[in-house]
Amino acid sequence: MGLQPNIGINRGLRKVIDNMIIDCHTHLLPRQAQQDRSEYLKADPAFGSLYSSPKARIASSDDIIHYLDKSGIDRAIVFGFPWESYETAKRNNDEVWEFHQRYPDRIIPFATFSLLERDLAYKETDRTLTGGFAGLGELSMYGLGWSLADFVALKPCLAIATAWQIPVMIHVNEPVGHKYPGKVSVDIRALFKTIKNHQDLDFILAHFGGGLFIYSLMPEIGQTMKRVYVDTAAAPFLYDSRIVSAAVNALGEENVLLGTDYPLLGISRYEKLLDEAEVHGALRSNILGENVLRILDRRLS
Numbered sequence: 001m002g003l004q005p006n007i008g009i010n011r012g013l014r015k016v017i018d019n020m021i022i023d024c025h026t027h028l029l030p031r032q033a034q035q036d037r038s039e040y041l042k043a044d045p046a047f048g049s050l051y052s053s054p055k056a057r058i059a060s061s062d063d064i065i066h067y068l069d070k071s072g073i074d075r076a077i078v079f080g081f082p083w084e085s086y087e088t089a090k091r092n093n094d095e096v097w098e099f100h101q102r103y104p105d106r107i108i109p110f111a112t113f114s115l116l117e118r119d120l121a122y123k124e125t126d127r128t129l130t131g132g133f134a135g136l137g138e139l140s141m142y143g144l145g146w147s148l149a150d151f152v153a154l155k156p157c158l159a160i161a162t163a164w165q166i167p168v169m170i171h172v173n174e175p176v177g178h179k180y181p182g183k184v185s186v187d188i189r190a191l192f193k194t195i196k197n198h199q200d201l202d203f204i205l206a207h208f209g210g211g212l213f214i215y216s217l218m219p220e221i222g223q224t225m226k227r228v229y230v231d232t233a234a235a236p237f238l239y240d241s242r243i244v245s246a247a248v249n250a251l252g253e254e255n256v257l258l259g260t261d262y263p264l265l266g267i268s269r270y271e272k273l274l275d276e277a278e279v280h281g282a283l284r285s286n287i288l289g290e291n292v293l294r295i296l297d298r299r300l301s
Contacts, residue, residue: 022108023076023267025138025169025206025233025259026064028099030080030092034058044084046114046142050181058264061099074289079110081175082140084122089113093128099207108296110135113227118153125157131165134296136161137169138206140185145185146172151194158198165296167202169231172210174238186210196224202295203274204229206259207254208243213250225251227294231259236269241276244287253283257292 004273033040037058041048050056068076078099080092093111101110111128113121125136131207136157141150161168173183191212195203203213209230216222232248245254260267274284 004182006119014266019285020075020293021071021073021224021267022292023068023073023260023262024204024257025231026067026076026078027138028061028064028078028080028092028096029034029058030088034060040088042178044088046084053181056181057263061095061102062109062279063263064099065106065120066105066264067262075106075108075220076250076262077108077110077135077169077292079112079138082112082114082142084114084116084143084168086113086124090127093124093133097128097133099133108134109162110137110141112136112138115139115141115150115153121153122156122160125160129160129166133166133296135167135169135204137167137204138171138180139169140171140184142171142182142184146191148187148190151187154184154194155252157196158201159196162198162201165298167204167229167282169204169206171207172205172212173207174210177238180237188212189276192224192282195228199227201299202227202229202298204231204257204292204295206231206233208235208239208247212292213247214252216262229257229291231257232270232273233259233261234264236265241273242273244277244279244286248259248283253286254291254294256287 037051041052051058064076064078076299078096080089080096083089083092089112100107111133112123112125115121158168172186175186175188203230209228213228213230216225229253230251230278244256258270260270274287277286
């Protein structure tokens with residue numbers, strides 16, 4: 001399928017809506033996987049590690065739209081899964097794009113892929129960003145975790161993202177605490193080096209960045225992380241409400257984004273988290289939508 005750029009993704013983001021809510025972290029898997037995940041579980045061990053349990057929900061495009069409408073969410077960033085198979089990742093990205101084409105004012109498409117086949121990852125980055133995708137992500141190495149070699153292999157893809165001035169979301173989780181499906185090892189030093197080498201690029205680190213934000217309190221590190229953002233995805237399972245003020249104090253009021261990881265959780269759990277953290281007024285509006293909107297608008301400035 002040839003991607004047909006939709007001018008709405010570039011020109012329609014900054015329509016003035018007071019207190020706009022944007023969920024920056026939602027998943028849409030291929031229609032075939034929605035109907036029967038069994039073959040995908042066999043073919044992709046990383047997918048199997050997250051979705052082998054029937055309790056692991058898989059949402060359809062209709063489910064996502066219903067969720068947005070029911071929750072009062074104006075827009076959502078939507079992406080697939082970093083499939084080990086290039087063709088599966090490509091098909092998943094195409095379906096995300098089709099979803100965006102049907103709802104250009106609601107769905108913001110990000111493209112994702114596996115780094116196991118480095119040349120194909122570069123190829124898919126070029127194809128999707130040239131085609132009009134608004135970002136890369138959620139990028140992850142669920143099977144083996146993020147190593148130095150993986151971050152080095154990501155450099156050509158980041159070069160394209162830099163040229164397009166689009167954000168890159170990376171799955172990062174905390175190195176301590178309980179185990180759960182999808183928790184991987186992350187070479188934090190290599191991640192920070194990647195950020196340092198790409199300071200003209202916006203990085204969104206999912207799941208509060210595994211706590212990496214705390215090092216921005218070191219003056220020399222803080223300067224490097226000015227364009228690093230963290231999202232709230234899965235936070236109710238991992239942290240108490242103090243995580244919000246900790247991230248805001250360390251990174252800044254403009255660097256924390258609402259991400260629900262839908263269909264893992266809906267927005268109500270995050271609204272409760274913000275209530276418990278006593279986040280109100282302008283700060284709440286920033287987290288719920290304004291911050292990510294500024295990132296997405298950067299491409300137009």
